[in-house]
Amino acid sequence: IHGAITSKRIQMSEEEATVLYPRIKEFKQTHGREPSLVAQHPMERRLAEALEWLRNKKRERLRAQQSA
Numbered sequence: 001i002h003g004a005i006t007s008k009r010i011q012m013s014e015e016e017a018t019v020l021y022p023r024i025k026e027f028k029q030t031h032g033r034e035p036s037l038v039a040q041h042p043m044e045r046r047l048a049e050a051l052e053w054l055r056n057k058k059r060e061r062l063r064a065q066q067s068a
Helices: 002-009 014-031 042-067
Strands: none
16 A cells, blocks of 8 residues: 555656666566565665565556557
C-alpha cells in the first residue's frame, strides 16, 4: 500500500524508468531483495521509485484493457 501511495507522487518519465529497470534487476540479484523506498542511499530509493512507477503503469494498462 505504501508503494501505491508513493507511486502517485513520484516524478519520473517513462524513459527514466525504462533506463533504470536493468539496474533494478541487478540490485535484486546482488542484494537478494528489491530496492527500498525508505533506504538511506539515494540511488536505492530512486530505483525503488522507478520500480513502483513501472508497477503503477502496468496496473493502469491492465485496468484499461479490462474496461475496454
